[in-house]
Amino acid sequence: MATEKRGDGTVGKALDVLNEVAEIGSPVRFSSLLKTSKYPKATLYRLLQTLLNQDMLSYNAEEQTYKLGLKLVRMAHAAWLQSSLAPIALPFIDELSDKVSETVHLAQLDNGQVLYVDKRNPSSPIEMYSQAGKVGPAYCTGVGKAMMAFLDEDELSRVISKQAFFKYTDFTITSEKELRKELAIIKKQGISFDKQEHEAKIICISSPILSVKGRVIGGLSITSSIDIHSLESLEEYKPQLLETSKLIGKEAGAWNFPEQHN
Amino acid sequence: MATEKRGDGTVGKALDVLNEVAEIGSPVRFSSLLKTSKYPKATLYRLLQTLLNQDMLSYNAEEQTYKLGLKLVRMAHAAWLQSSLAPIALPFIDELSDKVSETVHLAQLDNGQVLYVDKRNPSSPIEMYSQAGKVGPAYCTGVGKAMMAFLDEDELSRVISKQAFFKYTDFTITSEKELRKELAIIKKQGISFDKQEHEAKIICISSPILSVKGRVIGGLSITSSIDIHSLESLEEYKPQLLETSKLIGKEAGAWNFPEQHN
DNA sequence: GAACTAAGTTCCACTATTTGGAAAAAGTTA
DNA sequence: TAACTTTTTCCAAATAGTGGAACTTAGTTC
DSSP states (O other): OOOOOOOBHHHHHHHHHHHHHHHHOSOEEHHHHHHHOSSOHHHHHHHHHHHHHTTSEEEETTTTEEEEOHHHHHHHHHHHHHHSSHHHHHHHHHHHHHHHOSEEEEEEEETTEEEEEEEEOSSOOOSOTTTTTOEEESTTSHHHHHHHHTSOHHHHHHHHHTOOOOOOSTTOOOSHHHHHHHHHHHHHHSOEEEESSSSTTEEEEEEEEEOTTSOEEEEEEEEEETTTOOHHHHHTTHHHHHHHHHHHHHHHHHTTOOOOOO | OOOOOOOBHHHHHHHHHHHHHHHHOSOEEHHHHHHHOSSOHHHHHHHHHHHHHTTSEEEETTTTEEEEOHHHHHHHHHHHHHHSSHHHHHHHHHHHHHHHOSEEEEEEEETTEEEEEEEEOSSOOOSOTTTTTOEEESTTSHHHHHHHHTSOHHHHHHHHTTOOOOOOSTTOOOSHHHHHHHHHHHHHHSOEEEESSSSTTEEEEEEEEEOTTSOEEEEEEEEEETTTOOHHHHHTTHHHHHHHHHHHHHHHHHTTOOOOOO
């Protein structure tokens, strides 16, 4: 689904096109973009040229395809440093993953979705970058539910309205009603579980990261598979998970980490 | 130094502002940006509003500061997947780092600078994300020199013209003449060394990654410190490094990885 | 090799957006 | 309250963007 944005003039249109290219995920030809795009041929063409000029896109002359430019990778590094919880949380996540020897994820809510901003995987330190910047659904992931559970009603309904409720597995929650019930339980318990709701065999235990003022600024999870852990054995990590989340929240407060507007 | 770009209209200006925020590296106030910016107050203000609307920036109302938005992190993930060598090179880098048990970097030339797109660090799998998207100087890093050495004259002079020749250490090359001499040697040998030219104590051995057509598409390095290795002991990795580079080059050809325009 | 087709690029009169000086709000300090 | 700083709004003039149509290029067919 292409990102719809109310008129921010030309800049909005250009970024719209950039998003389209991003969402397609592989090099695209002009004509292919044109089919999807809401802009007329000449306009689209000019926008693409501008983005090329700005190195936001790169063009393969041989294949006549456009794709995202490396400039974005550079910018994102800066964005990650200054806008994500990751740099603040880094030492705490390291320590947690060392202690428990499990895969740890750090996420934030972004536009109703879960945005993973860091990950530790002690056993196999590979396939790592492939995770920062990755997005996932909020309604069927541990971190997503943990963060949602601690939003206030206004924020929550905004976030819920953005959920697709697609049934990934037999265990996926597929209605707002069910979700709200689950969130109430999570709020009581302070932690959430992903019971194979997003991917078969994958389970996790998660906690929200709250600012000193009690607002949700992120989520933390320990992920495993049913081949290795039961939900009960994951629950043993609860104290460490909560402790780490608390420490990160405090540190973020000290750093004056901004409260997001999800 | 702010990025100067010839007129791409409003879009160019907006991205210019975005760059400015990125380069400052920490949350900035309006007035602070205004001082640096070449745009008049009202214009700058509107550009910032547009970028905010588009989630490219986020705003902290309490502190009245702007910073890069998480949307960039998401986009960059897509960019990394579709425009960097990293996904293609992944298995080869894993294997190399496993075999040699040393820190391995994968880089590309971007606008005359070295852009690190992946890294493996077998001993301590931490501080990882902090590297993808990081940029470094080309004239005083192993990968930078290795890549430069295999550019054709046109590209090379363009890249050289962008070098700052800042003297980071006592060993930094600080003139075009010296650099060209060094590059000639590197071209002959097929590999380059960083002899503490960028950071004290840090040394590395690097090779360019060439496409099947012989064009530079990236660089690969094994990094260490003089506390652990001598240049001679690093040189022992030469065969493996060259072999891996060759494999990546081949694979990239198969994937039709585009030849960059540095 | 002329005629057809599809993809990409350019043109230009028309229009909508951007511009920026100036002035009003909002917030700070004295 | 006055003097100040910083941020935000306004609006007529100026500029930049628009998009239908025409053109170019490359590839295919008869």
